[in-house]
Amino acid sequence: MLELLNEAYRIEYIRGGYLPKLSILDKLVIMLSYYCNYRIMENTTFDYAVSKSTICESVKWVEDILIKSKDFSLPKKRELINNIDIEVVLVDVTECEIGRPKKQ
Template structure:
């Protein structure tokens, strides 16, 4: 996951720019805290020492980047096959 984020970050900031307060490792960890532990962005931002809006914007970038590359961060893996279940709920 970290390699995907580093590649995407280098492409996005190829011309340079300001150094982020939160490293990519910490940003990935904060995003995983949000996804896995269901904590609020306010709590996570306080733990990492950044503003909530900054964490929200950057976490969304992490989620979008990982989904576009095919990496899942959910508890259940994504499957390529669709499972269909039919339930007959008619009364006799």
């Protein structure tokens, strides 16, 4: 993953420009912790001392790079639909009346 991100960073910033506040490794760690632990972005902003928008942009950038690569892409919808091994689970969610004491 880190190699893909390094290559994308090199291509994106080949002509120079404004350097990001977070390193590539930091961006990867933030994205992985965001999805693994469902961590709130405000907590992450406190740890890295950057704004919430910077964290959001970092997660989005890493997602886009990994989605574009063939190694980390998800299967297409047709492939999932054509999968015959589908397991169906039924859950009873009917409402039940709660017996509460009447007010006097």
